[in-house]
Amino acid sequence: MNAFLARNRLVVLAYVGMFVLLAVTAFFSPGFLSESNLRSSIVLAAFVGIVAFGQTFVIVGGGIDLSVPWVLNSAAILMAAFTGGHDLPLLWVAPLLLVAGGLIGFINGFGVAVFGVPAIIMTLAANVVLQGLIVIYTGGVPPPTAPGLIRYLSVGHVGPIPVIGVIWAVLAIAASLLMSKTAFGRYLYAVGSSTTVAEFSGVPTARTTISTYVLSGVTAALAGILLTGYSGQAYLGMGDPYLFTSIAAVAIGGASILGGTGHYIGTIAGALVLTILAGLLPALGLSTGALMVVYGGVILVTVSLSSDAFVGVWRLVSQWRAAAQR
């Protein structure tokens, strides 16, 4: 645990920031801490968190996935279209779409790992092609509404706990185990730090990189399916906000965009920070424009804290702590 904290002090910082923010929000808008409001905040954060699941793996592995908006959007539209609003077809539709999302991820990862295509371009092209194909498929007409089961999974709750919160918690545990306890996790950090060094150390680099994009495709598709339940129906462009928020959540959670560092535990805090801010600013009477300015500022501050310029500060902090322990 101590080793985890030493390697991930930015993760700790993200949580400190989140709790400070929560306190400030509770001060300015006491209603924020009500049960129903907290629940809806967790629901909103969960969508960011689920998309950011795959994005975290991709970024820690040294890549980036710009294809999440239309993987999400495609899954949402195809789910609504294939099920026709009924629960039973979900039995084959949901697995099919998750596999399809994984397949898009595989294509992305293959281009990046095998052909050496820059991740930005590979995933951007996938995004644009998917966007075109799905709009051609729908002909611009929105498909029918979401099945009842999906609506239950995204907005329903068991007692005080939202169902999607449970899904998110399960995913969080899975991500933590994958990153901290498996060989894949060790390979991931090795590839993210230096593909060349990892390659020479016998790490299956291509397989590891491809796996991260597959994970990202699957979680983006999952988020799309669930988000349809939240909004009641699938619509074109519903995935667009999640490109920025998924990357921002990972960055605020303390991962380096260069790869090799970061953890999904931090991304959770990142997703919560983004959601709390979105609730706080309207309470202060500020517009969405101000929210974007604050988002940008928060990203700048977080990445500054992880920069080399602050290495000296961190060293001082650890010396001071060592002295305090003696």
Next chain:
Amino acid sequence: MASTPAARDGVSGFGAMWVRWLDRAPFLVALLILLVIVAIRSRLESGVLTLDELNVDTASGLTLMLAATGQTIVLLRGGIDLSIGGIISLGTVLAATHFGSDPVSVGAWSLAILAFGFGAGALNGLLISVLRLQPFLVTLAAWSIFTGIATMILPTDGGSVPEWWTRFGYATLLGLSGPVWVLLGLILFWYWFRATRLGIVIQATGSNERSAILSGVSLIRVNIATYGLSGLFAAAAALYLTTQTGTGSPLIGRDYILPSVAAAVVGGISLFGGRGNLVGTLIGAFILTIIGDLVFALHVSSYWQPVLSGLILLVAVLVSSLTEKSARRQSQ
């Protein structure tokens, strides 16, 4: 200076010739794609190979060309600039809310917007070098901030520019429209700029940062100039965009961020820095602009446009990645 890997690495004879061709392959592929599109269109439609058509196509593509020019300079440096989206949005909003009807006010505010663009970009460059931050996240944050400010000034599309300002796209001189003259200006700019001290230093730093530092290049100055120029061109794109739309749009810049990178990549600019030619980028932007016309000429759904641009992007980047690998192997 840094024109081909062969020259850099001192390979001679057949190998050098091969490497030089590999180096130019992405640019030639872009040219080929352009010729194929134009050929298909001119078989299906009449009036494709006319000055009028050139004027119209350039007018609709010039915003992307200007944005992609700045992006190209940053990519040559080995970075990326996502903030241009915010600078373009804020630029159109400032123009639409502050332009008076007289040329003096328009001229003064145009200069102010260009200065803002340069300053905003220079700030990116400063943060990137002083705090040693990643360009991707710094410019992403800057995009968010500038878009936010634009939204605070103008929550939805609005404002206006003088009527005479919007005639720029149709004004012609010697048969060529204003946008075509700007395009020619960009090409001239490139052949001048790449031989200037700054141009050489930017490309050298992009192709090998460590050896550039060792030969006395100041990273702070290079970054400020690189990102400053990118911001300047983004502001110019914003000004041109207002001549087309006549309004300020707080979110419109988003439509140019990734397409500007795509135009550069289609034109053979390497994302690993130091390699490419702005003329390639301009061809890339031209291709991405006229794909819509091609789809129209083929009588298929206009929704095929993004699919086709995505596929062209993939082909271009594959050629670029594979030749880069091959060239590196040859020169080793």
